[in-house]
Amino acid sequence: MAPKKIIIDCDPGIDDALAITLAHGSPALEILGITTVGGNVNLAYTTGNALRLREFLGFPGVPVTAGSAGALMRTPVDAAEVHGELGLGGARLPEATLPPREGHAADFIIETLRAAPGEVTLVAIGPLTNVALALLKEPRIVDWAREFAILGGSYTRGNFSPAAEFNIAADPEAAAIVFGAGWTVTMIGLDVSRQALAVGSVVDRMREMGRLGTELLLPCVEFYGMVTADEGPAVHDACAIAYLIDPTLVAVKPAVVRVETAGRYTSGMTVTDFNLADRPPNALVGTSLDVPRFWDLVLKVYEDVAHRIG
Numbered sequence: 001m002a003p004k005k006i007i008i009d010c011d012p013g014i015d016d017a018l019a020i021t022l023a024h025g026s027p028a029l030e031i032l033g034i035t036t037v038g039g040n041v042n043l044a045y046t047t048g049n050a051l052r053l054r055e056f057l058g059f060p061g062v063p064v065t066a067g068s069a070g071a072l073m074r075t076p077v078d079a080a081e082v083h084g085e086l087g088l089g090g091a092r093l094p095e096a097t098l099p100p101r102e103g104h105a106a107d108f109i110i111e112t113l114r115a116a117p118g119e120v121t122l123v124a125i126g127p128l129t130n131v132a133l134a135l136l137k138e139p140r141i142v143d144w145a146r147e148f149a150i151l152g153g154s155y156t157r158g159n160f161s162p163a164a165e166f167n168i169a170a171d172p173e174a175a176a177i178v179f180g181a182g183w184t185v186t187m188i189g190l191d192v193s194r195q196a197l198a199v200g201s202v203v204d205r206m207r208e209m210g211r212l213g214t215e216l217l218l219p220c221v222e223f224y225g226m227v228t229a230d231e232g233p234a235v236h237d238a239c240a241i242a243y244l245i246d247p248t249l250v251a252v253k254p255a256v257v258r259v260e261t262a263g264r265y266t267s268g269m270t271v272t273d274f275n276l277a278d279r280p281p282n283a284l285v286g287t288s289l290d291v292p293r294f295w296d297l298v299l300k301v302y303e304d305v306a307h308r309i310g
């Protein structure tokens, strides 16, 4: 089967790096472009990290295009305490030699979807500012995208606040635009990604992966959280990519999702109603992950990438 063509909008970010590695290594996906947004760390760092990853992993021909530095209407927030000052935990990849593509991420998204209607999947694993800007400029991307998926939101509890997940909380107005655009958002949120823990046995496999392990995976995962036999950090963003590779890994349910933008304590909450009554759903919401098959897929792909890098 021909690989699924994807654009990854991201804010690398430790788990973004793990997700990009998975997307690059999977024969089921073809990355047409990476677009960056300020989020986990500032835009200069997220873009710099995407450029470094592109060369380290070995796909220098794929364009990396920078987008918005911060939210549409709010003061930028970051998650440097989780991802490290530079965004990739303890990983220190070599400086990139190639520059980003000229232009804005939102325009890259529009032009790439316009060029191949119905063929390209857009996946966003950072704050939704670039996607919202693309929708405001060209609402027809809703029809042109083959599929639109995010890592973000939660129908139970948040991580940025008790109510809100980071990618939505970082730019709730953008998220409200994205969920209200008239397409179906596949929302792979914390309810799914909190099941994807890099536990001791996973990390042990990464130790056998040569430079990919020692220079990227391990310094990322070990910085990200304590690893024990049955606990470890959640590799959130990789779940959205794994879903695109094999949708049977994640159970999804149709829902109406609204984003809270006005709440004093709940800003960025993805208020999820599985009771559709007679309303059409605007989202397919992930509810559970097949954890053993997820890690089986991810680690096999990483082993292939490791083999190529040496």
Ligand code: BDR
Residues within 6 Å of the ligand: 013, 014, 015, 016, 040, 079, 082, 125, 126, 151, 159, 165, 166, 167, 236, 237
């Ligand atoms: C999301 O927030 C970011 O910190 C991660 O990269 C991920 O996209 C998880 O809430």
Ligand code: CA
Residues within 6 Å of the ligand: 010, 011, 012, 013, 015, 016, 040, 125, 126, 237
């Ligand atoms: Ca991210």
